[in-house]
Amino acid sequence: MTDLTDFFHHHPVGIVTVSGAVFLLLTVLVAIRPAVELKEADASAPQVSDTAAIARGRAIYLAEGCGYCHSQLVRGVPVDTRYGRPSSASDYAREAPPLMGTERTGPDLANVGHRQPSTMWNLYHLFDPRSMVPQSVMPAFPWYFRIVDASAAPKDGIALVLPEPFLPAGKVALPKPEALDLVAYLMSVKQR
C-alpha cells in the first residue's frame, strides 16, 4: 500500500490512468450496464406514435422547463396513490428525455390528461394560472396568446374571456397554435 502510494506520488499519469480506470469500471456497473439493459427492455414496450400537435406541445413543455416543478412519476407509496397507479419503466420507453422530474413545486402530471381533460380549463390556466387557482405560484404564459378587442375575435374560434385584472376591459385572449399544442400534449399525458 505504501509502495503504491509512493508510486502515485511520482507518477501523475499513474493517477490519471488508475483513477480513471476505477471510475470507468464503477460507471459501467451502476450507469452504463443498467441503462443498456433498460434500453433493451424498452424495445418490447408498446409503440404509440404521438400526433404532430402532441409532439410540438411536448417540445414547448421542454422549452418552458415545466418539468422542473412538475414530476411525472407516481411512486409505489401511499402518498402518491392520488396520482394514479405506480409508474412503470414502460411508461417512459418512448420518451426523450423521460420527464420523471425531481420536484413537486406544482402537482405531479403523470395523469393530468385524465385529471384535467378540459381544453378551456387548460387554456385559461396557461394564460394566467391565478385565474383558475388563486393561490397558484405558477408562471403565466401570455406569449402564447394574442390579446385583441372582443369585437375582433373570430366567431368560430376560441377566445378567453376574463375580468380585470386578468384582461383589460373589452379585450379577449386568443390562443396561438403553440398554446393549443401545449394543451394537446398535457391532455395526452396519461399513465393509467
Add this chain to the structure above:
Amino acid sequence: MKSADDERTASVIYGYAASAVVWLLIGSAYGLVAAWKLSYPELLTIEWLSFGRIRPIHTASILLGWLSVGLTGMAFVVVARTARRPLWSPLLARVALWCWNLALAAGLVTLSLGITRGPIEYREWITPVAAVFAVGVLLNGVNILLTLIKRHTDELYISNWFILGAFTWLPIQYVIAYLPAFDRGVGNVVIQGYYMHVVLGLWFTPLALGVTYWVLPRLLRKPIYSYTLGVLAFWGNLVFYTLIGAHHYVFAPIPWWLQSTAILLGWGMLIPVWASVANFVLTMNHSWRLVRHEPAAWFVLAGAIMYGVASSQGTLQAFRDVNVLLHFSNYTVGHAHFAAYGFVSFLLFGAIYALLPRVTGREVSGGAMRLHFWLALSGLALYVTSMTIAGVLQGLSWADGAPFIESVVVNKPWYWVRALGGSLMTASHVVLAWNIWQMRPLRAPRAAVGLTMEAPA
C-alpha cells in the same frame, strides 16, 4: 525574479477569478429573480425570464461558471506552486477560459430562447454548446497534467491527486451524459441520476478539496494534519461517491438493487467526507489564534463543517423512510444550496482570499472579507433553514392527503425568507467582486511576488 511565464500564469489565473465572479453575479441575479417569482408570480412575466427558463441558467452559471472556472483558477495556483514552475502553457489556459466563457454565454442565450435538451439537470445545454465547454475541460486537463509531469519537485503533493482526478473524471461523465444512445427511456433516468450526482461529487468536490488541502497549510504555515487521511479521502470519494447516484430516484421504476446499493453505500460515503473534515479541522487545531485573525480561514472552517453536515444530510435523505416524506420537496433545494454553496463555494471563497493576493501581490482589507463572510453565512442560514422547514411542511401536507394547493400555500412565508436569504448572499457576491477588483494584478512587477518562489509546505 519572476519569469515571463510566471507573469503570464499570474495574469491568466486572475482572468479565471474575474470570469468566475462575473458568472457568480449573473447566476445570483437569475437565482434571485427566480426566488422572488415564487413570492410574486406576476413579477417580470417576460418570455426569456420565465421561471422554467431561468432556473437552468441559474444552475449553469453557478455550477459550470462560477464554481468550475473559479476552482480551476485556484487549482492552477496550487499546481504551479506545488510543481514550483509556471503553467506548462498559460496561453492554452487562456484559450480554455475563452471556450468556457463562450459556452456559458451561448448556454445563457440558448436557454433564454427555450433551446434546451429538457429539464435534465446540469446537461440542459444543447450538444454544440456543451462541446465547446468540453474542449475547455480537456485543454485545462492536459495543461495541468503536463505541468505536473514537468514539475521541478520530486513528489506530487496530495492536492494534485484530487485535481488530476477531477480533470480525469469530468470528461468521462460529461461524454456519457451526452451520449445519444441514452436519450430515450428509463435508461436516460439512470444516466441522469448518475451524472447529476458525480458531477457534484467527482468534479466540484475533488477540486474544492484539492485546493483546500493546499490552502490550509499556506494560511496556517504548517503541514496538513494527516497526509494518510488525505489519500484515504481521495480513494474513498472515488469509490463511494460514484456508486450512489441512483439515490436521486428512490421508488422510481429503475432497478431496485441499484436504489438499495446507492442508499446503503451512502453510509460509506461518510468515511471520505469526515476524513477530510477531520483533517481540515485538526490542521486548524492549536492554530486558532491564527484562524481568528485570518478571514480566509473562516471561510475554510465554515466550508469544512458544512461539507460534513451537508454530506451526512444527503446520506440520511436517501433512506426510504425519509425519502418518501421529503423527496420532491424544497428540502432538496435547501440541501443542494447547503452543499454547493456552504461547502464548495465557501471553500472557493477561502481559496480566493488565501491565494489570489499571493499571485497578484495585492491584499484585500480584512473588513471587506469579514463583511463578505457574514453576509454570505447569514444569507445561507436563512436560505437553508427556510427551505428545510418548507420541505418538511410540504412533505407533511402530502402525507396528510390534503389538496395539493395547501402544500403551495404553507410554503409562501418561507419563500419570502428564502428570497431574503438569497438577497444577502447576492449582496455578499458584490462585496467579493469588489474585493477581486482590489486584488487585480499590479502593472509594475514586484520582486517579492512570484508564483514559484515559495517552497511548498
